[in-house]
Amino acid sequence: xxxxxxxxxxxxxxxxxxxxxxxxxxxxxxxxxxxxxxxxxxxxxxxxxxxxxxxxxxxxxxxxxxxxxxxxxxxxxxxxxxxxxxxxxxxxxxxxxxxxxxxxxxxxxxxxxxxxxxxxxxxxxxxxxxxxxxxxxxxxxxxxxxxxxxxxxxxxxxxxxxxxxxxxxxxxxxxxxxxxxxxxxxxxxxxxxxxxxxxxxxxxxxxxxxxxxxxxxxxxxxxxxxxxxxxxxxxxxxxxxxxxxxxxxxxxxxxxxxxxxxxxxxxxxxxxxxxxxxxxxxxxxxxxxxxxxxxxxxxxxxxxxxxxxxxxxxxxxxxxxxxxxxxxxxxxxxxxxxxxxxxxxxxxxxxxxxxxxxxxxxxxxxxxxxxxxxxxxxxxxxxxxxxxxxxxx
Amino acid sequence: xxxxxxxxxxxxxxxxxxxxxxxxxxxxxxxxxxxxxxxxxxxxxxxxxxxxxxxxxxxxxxxxxxxxxxxxxxxxxxxxxxxxxxxxxxxxxxxxxxxxxxxxxxxxxxxxxxxxxxxxxxxxxxxxxxxxxxxxxxxxxxxxxxxxxxxxxxxxxxxxxxxxxxxxxxxxxxxxxxxxxxxxxxxxxxxxxxxxxxxxxxxxxxxxxxxxxxxxxxxxxxxxxxxxxxxxxxxxxxxxxxxxxxxxxxxxxxxx
Ligand SMILES: Nc1ncnc2c1ncn2[C@@H]1O[C@H](COP(=O)(O)OP(=O)(O)O)[C@@H](O)[C@H]1O
Ligand SMILES: [Mg+2]
Numbered sequence: 001x002x003x004x005x006x007x008x009x010x011x012x013x014x015x016x017x018x019x020x021x022x023x024x025x026x027x028x029x030x031x032x033x034x035x036x037x038x039x040x041x042x043x044x045x046x047x048x049x050x051x052x053x054x055x056x057x058x059x060x061x062x063x064x065x066x067x068x069x070x071x072x073x074x075x076x077x078x079x080x081x082x083x084x085x086x087x088x089x090x091x092x093x094x095x096x097x098x099x100x101x102x103x104x105x106x107x108x109x110x111x112x113x114x115x116x117x118x119x120x121x122x123x124x125x126x127x128x129x130x131x132x133x134x135x136x137x138x139x140x141x142x143x144x145x146x147x148x149x150x151x152x153x154x155x156x157x158x159x160x161x162x163x164x165x166x167x168x169x170x171x172x173x174x175x176x177x178x179x180x181x182x183x184x185x186x187x188x189x190x191x192x193x194x195x196x197x198x199x200x201x202x203x204x205x206x207x208x209x210x211x212x213x214x215x216x217x218x219x220x221x222x223x224x225x226x227x228x229x230x231x232x233x234x235x236x237x238x239x240x241x242x243x244x245x246x247x248x249x250x251x252x253x254x255x256x257x258x259x260x261x262x263x264x265x266x267x268x269x270x271x272x273x274x275x276x277x278x279x280x281x282x283x284x285x286x287x288x289x290x291x292x293x294x295x296x297x298x299x300x301x302x303x304x305x306x307x308x309x310x311x312x313x314x315x316x317x318x319x320x321x322x323x324x325x326x327x328x329x330x331x332x333x334x335x336x337x338x339x340x341x342x343x344x345x346x347x348x349x350x351x352x353x354x355x356x357x358x359x360x361x362x363x364x365x366x367x368x369x370x371x372x373x374x375x376x377x378x379x380x381x382x383x384x385x386x387x388x389x390x391x392x393x
Numbered sequence: 394x395x396x397x398x399x400x401x402x403x404x405x406x407x408x409x410x411x412x413x414x415x416x417x418x419x420x421x422x423x424x425x426x427x428x429x430x431x432x433x434x435x436x437x438x439x440x441x442x443x444x445x446x447x448x449x450x451x452x453x454x455x456x457x458x459x460x461x462x463x464x465x466x467x468x469x470x471x472x473x474x475x476x477x478x479x480x481x482x483x484x485x486x487x488x489x490x491x492x493x494x495x496x497x498x499x500x501x502x503x504x505x506x507x508x509x510x511x512x513x514x515x516x517x518x519x520x521x522x523x524x525x526x527x528x529x530x531x532x533x534x535x536x537x538x539x540x541x542x543x544x545x546x547x548x549x550x551x552x553x554x555x556x557x558x559x560x561x562x563x564x565x566x567x568x569x570x571x572x573x574x575x576x577x578x579x580x581x582x583x584x585x586x587x588x589x590x591x592x593x594x595x596x597x598x599x600x601x602x603x604x605x606x607x608x609x610x611x612x613x614x615x616x617x618x619x620x621x622x623x624x625x626x627x628x629x630x631x632x633x634x635x636x637x638x639x640x641x642x643x644x645x646x647x648x649x
Contacts, residue, residue: 306490337490341450346487349447350497350553351475351504360500364536365491 032257032289032321037102041113044106053105056283056315058251061222062196065170066107070144072116075169076137084125085157087133089117096120096148100174101202101228108200108226111170114144121149123157123183130375134162138169145171149185153178153206158374162188167195167220175203177211179233184212186373187227190385191220201227205236205265214373215242215271217252218385224283228257231265231294240269242284243369243382245389246312248277255285256301260294269301272369274362275312276390286318286332295326302333306365308358308390355391362390395425395462395478395560397446397593402457404438404445415441417618418457423561423593430596430604430629433615434637439597440484442615443565446595447481448474461561476505478560482550482567489537494549495519497537498556505557522555526582544575551582555589562586563595568603580606601633616640 038044047066049059059066079087090096097118103109121133135145149159155178163169177183191197197220205211217223229238244252258267273282284303305314318332339361347357366386373379404416415438423429433439445452446459448471459466461477469477489497498519503509510518523530526548538546547567554562564583568576580603586592596607604612604626612628613620614637621640622628 339490342487343489345447345449345471346483346489347497347501348471349475349481349483350501350557351472352500353472353504356500356504360492360496361489362491364493364496 032287032319033259033291035104037104038109039098039103039112041106041110044109047106051105053255056285057224057253058222061251062107062168062198064142065168065196065198066110068142070110070114070170071141072114072144074117075119075135075143075145077119078134078136080132082129082131082157084123084127084129084155085131085159086120086122086124087131088120090120090148091117094118094120094148096150096176097146097174100176100204101200101230103172103200105200107170107198108172111144111146111172115146118146118148121147121159122152123150123155123159123181124152126154126156128156128158130158130160132160132162134164135167135169136163136165138165138167140166140168142168143170145169147171147173148176149173149183150176151178151181151183151209154180156182158184158186160186160188160375160378162190163195163197164190164192165195166192167197169196170198171200173199173201175201175211175213177203177205177209179206179209181206181209183210184214184374186214186216186375186378187225188378188382189217189220189223189225191223193219193221195220196222197224199225201225203227203229203238205229205231205233205238207233208235209233210237210239212239212372213241214369215244215254216382217242217244217254218382218389220252221249222251224253224255226255226257228259229267230259230261231267232261234262234264236262237266238268240267241369241372242271242273243366244271244273244282245366245386246273246275246280246282247389249279251281251283253283255283255287257287258289258299258301260288260290260297260299262293264296265294266298267301270369271303272305272366273303273314274306274308274366275314276308278311280309280312281314283315284317288320288330288332290322290324290327290330292323295324296328297324297330298328299330300332304334304365305336306362307336307338308362358390359387362386395593397423397479397561398458398460399446400458400460402442402445402459403455404441405453405455406441406451407453415452415618416445419619421613421620423595425560425593426587426591427611428587428594428596428607428609429611429613430598430609431613431615432598432601432629432632434641435599437615438618439615440565443481443484443563443595443597446479446563447471472504475559480554480557480559480562482547482554482562482564484565484569486538486546486550488539490539492537493534494537495533498553501553501557518556522552525555525585526552527578528552543570544572547571547575547579548582551579551586555582555586558586558590559592561593561595563597565597566599568598568600576603577606583607601629604629614640
């Protein structure tokens with residue numbers, strides 16, 4: 001059974017509050033598990049922009065990343081470590097590389113073909129700990145990168161993978177969550193206004209392991225972070241969260257894929273975004289595949305967008321594909337609501353200033369995700385960054 | 394002694410078909426502690442009057458004045474009017490996604506008072522006010538008006554009236570769409586607010602039934618953008634029997 005719903009919101013003056021699109025038309029989609037995969041860029045045809053994985057992306061803005069030569073040298077990093085988190089460069093032939101996933105599109109394959117060494121972030125030990133790796137100063141050179149984040153069995157930890165400054169980067173991030181491990185990965189995109197960043201994250205969740213994966217996209221001209229999670233062993237659990245604020249001329253995209261492939265696995269996908277300004281654009285595609293081995297699956301995915309001004313566009317497309325009847329639950333929701341003049345009037349009629357009214361609504365809307373990050377300092381910084389976005393800074 | 398004065402108010406609205414004149418010279422003086430009922434048929438301009446007092450940007454004042462204790466209300470922004478002591482209970486309260494009732498009330502109270510309310514008293518005040526209005530405490534954590542029934546939205550308006558303590562409140566068809574029980578609860582809330590703060594009330598309604606629970610000092614019949622007749626509570630009884638036809642016929646005749 002395949003259920004797909006699609007909503008494309010180009011707000012109109014009459015749109016109030018949140019409009020649910022959960023009962024949209026049923027459109028058949030290609031079976032996600034049958035998609036072509038390869039680590040070789042030459043195996044993919046040149047990108048035209050008509051492919052299902054590219055059709056909502058501004059492909060002309062990053063032809064260098066999908067078809068050009070990429071510099072695979074080590075990226076400039078700022079790291080703040082913790083005991084039990086090792087950060088090192090490993091060779092292309094390391095056995096871990098390729099164990100969490102395989103590229104499904106050309107930018108990802110191009111990065112895979114061209115990276116030199118991979119960055120390994122290895123988490124061990126049962127104490128909670130936080131490590132941060134920020135990529136910075138990447139400049140205008142089109143680059144390829146590969147990162148492996150590995151949580152040893154029964155380990156716990158939180159890894160922040162950040163990006164600042166200018167960049168033209170295509171990369172793959174493999175997340176290997178060992179048996180019984182509990183890992184949080186926060187990918188924070190705070191690039192400069194001209195940056196282009198295309199990322200594919202591939203997570204493989206071991207038996208009874210848990211991954212919390214959070215994508216925060218604020219800065220960059222085009223930012224596309226596509227996390228795939230393979231719930232490959234029984235009892236695996238993924239909580240995939242996302243937060244984005246798209247302002248004038250920005251394209252922020254995320255294609256989230258969860259593959260339930262073992263008994264009694266659980267997934268929760270919650271992405272929330274705000275859009276403000278002429279040409280602010282967001283794309284969210286959420287594919288959930290419940291394979292025939294995945295009895296007892298419990299799955300729910302949702303995307304909510306808050307539109308703060310005219311001239312924006314939010315695409316929101318949940319797809320659910322179920323190959324077994326024996327599941328605990330599966331659902332999806334998608335809604336795009338507008339913060340409109342009537343809401344502003346209502347709040348101001350209670351004495352609240354216009355600035356405060358906007359802040360109130362956006363903060364209320366996005367806080368649910370911010371609070372999940374679990375790093376107080378980062379939560380505060382992101383809250384401040386969101387308020388700066390609101391003020392058009 | 395506070396007073397809200399409306400003098401020769403003319404208001405236009407921009408529509409797709411061009412500018413329309415809706416209010417055509419409204420005069421009204423409301424003193425603190427008075428209840429004025431404005432009654433009129435649909436489309437006569439009652440909500441326009443309410444929105445204009447609150448400062449909704451869609452309505453343009455082309456002539457006349459609104460004064461609050463002598464201050465020019467028309468020069469104030471929407472939020473300044475609220476902070477000056479004006480309150481509008483809306484006919485169709487707006488849903489605010491992502492903002493809980495608790496957060497909204499605290500933010501509004503802080504804005505109106507110019508300082509955050511003392512936490513201990515505030516929490517108690519909110520709980521008491523919600524209890525009085527028979528609102529389940531779960532409402533506090535829901536988003537403002539989101540998924541509320543019509544009656545719940547109206548209660549939420551009166552909750553704000555009781556907590557924000559304005560000098561003057563305009564209640565725009567607060568009674569519409571309420572069953573008898575809800576109507577009583579909401580009316581009690583309005584009467585309680587008046588007892589506690591002595592506010593002046595402009596009670597806009599289409600029907601007379603709310604006047605059984607909220608006793609007006611003055612009744613104004615509103616037809617075609619102005620006050621066609623005014624009197625005491627007995628005027629409401631006459632409207633109950635005769636309806637608005639008499640005024641509308643007169644209006645049509647005078648227009649010819
Ligand atoms: N925003 C608006 N745009 C267009 N027409 C409006 C608008 N507001 C009010 N009107 C028109 O003005 C007239 C009075 O409306 P309203 O003030 O809502 O009346 P009432 O509240 O007495 O029913 C109606 O004919 C209505 O269609
Ligand atoms: Mg009305």
